[in-house]
Amino acid sequence: MTGCIVLYKNNEKVLKESIDSFLSSTKVERLYLIDNSPTDLLRSISIDSRVEYIHNPSNPGFGAAHNIAINAALKSGGDYHVVLNPDVYFEGEIIYELMNYMESSPVVGNVMPKVLYPDNSIQYLCKLLPTPYDWIGRRFNPFKKMVEKRNKTFELRFSNYNKEMEVPYLSGCFMFLRLSAIEKVGGFDEGIFMYGEETDLCRRLIDGGYKTIFYPKVLIYHHFEKGSHKSWRLTKIGVKSAIYYFNKWGWFFDKRRKEINRDTLTKLGM
Template sequence: MQYDTSLSEMPLKTELKDRNLNVSIVRYGQSFDLIALLINLLKQASVVHTIYIIDNSQVEDIRFHSLSVEYIKNKRNIGFGRAHNIAIQHSINDNIVYHAVINPDVTFEPRILFRIIKFMQNNPKIGALMPKIFYPNGDLQYLCKLLPAPLDLISKRFFPEKWTRKRIDKFQLKHFDYNETLNVPYLSGCFLILKIEALQKVGLFDERFFLYPEDIDLSRRIHEHYDTVFYPEVNITHAHEQGSYKKLYLLVIHVVNMIRYFNKWGWILDQQRKQINSQTLSLVDNLKNQK
């Protein structure tokens, strides 16, 4: 699909009433300084209306109250998706057009948010968008993915790389040119711009998922009705920690929640997954053939 990539100029500062993007950041133990840096970047973006800090940490940090953000302290860790849903519901109630879900450990040039929103306005079929994402060392993160089958995740997590490289490369679309815009069914929740209209149609994050597959599930539901787009014209840096590879309790959480995901969508006999993935691979092949 071809997208309108035109950009019109807009003042760096706009009236608050004209800003149409809310942002939520879920905190679980991250330092005040790290999140304050991200808040500073967001406040420089011309399209941001309200920033929500949803704190799942054990201890409240009162310093957030001084940063002109909406700080919401939960009594316990309620999970990633459920915490973001609190802020998203505020966006719905306030008639905000777009909502950004952003991890605390990302950095970016503030003006990219204007470019993203303008691109989504020009292409109303887009329900969710993810930019190009790099590691702090400059390496690309391969986050354009097919919908996972159980073997994809088992292979990636538990088998030697030399046995599974071909399968994982296909799952992560490594043969795809990451300089191309693509309608892809699985977008990462580390930096995800959501159209509120799409969320009102398909629902918010599924709160049965405490952590990890909530972005797969939401991307998939939006993808059924809208384009879920990888947009490489802008980029961010994400210090991706892959916690489930380092901490046993996070691995257990990952496995339990992926079981819930496959119980919801199907394990082997998921025909919709096969159809969506086949369509995505055809799009990738068409882009290759156009060169």
């Protein structure tokens, strides 16, 4: 079992909490810290022998940095790899529980637990495959009631997030990946600098014959800063990523997206 956190000028206290959460599991053999920061000030953030720190100041992006660790994990011959955000924390025992779940469900390529804010309120991180409105229009729509109505379906809020679900778009804050599946479909698309790379990967896993599952029997906490909503620079990065994604998969005419989303809603009884 390996994992990776991509760093960029992180708050050390929050980052340390995430690192310690993952390392608290005895199942963990290696944690890669891929640091895209201009300097290596975070090099000594952990002295655990299982941590491998790699400074990558060229900052190729979130997915590209994670691919460095994924490629190393594939060479190590492990079965599972966890993609972690630097602002998540949890009890180490969930790693064991998710590993058991994957062992009993060989068709699952990616599983995400229930994700809560630190105040215990739920984060709606299960989504349908996005349309251009979902990723671009919804962000700038001033009519809140229209946005809320779409969120009920797009973010699967009607499901109440209280049962196991097949979900085509799971958050990248915590991805428990089957390495044999990643070997088959490939890692993150490095054409996406940041935002949406997990959507692309989930979609390729589905097309590769794997399931992407929301598993609410275990939970994690996520500070979830929503950086793209607070920074114009990050908003531009998000829009650029969306354009890349839709150029790749299709904008308004995407037959496969319709099929996957329809099947998802049908299975959930909507």
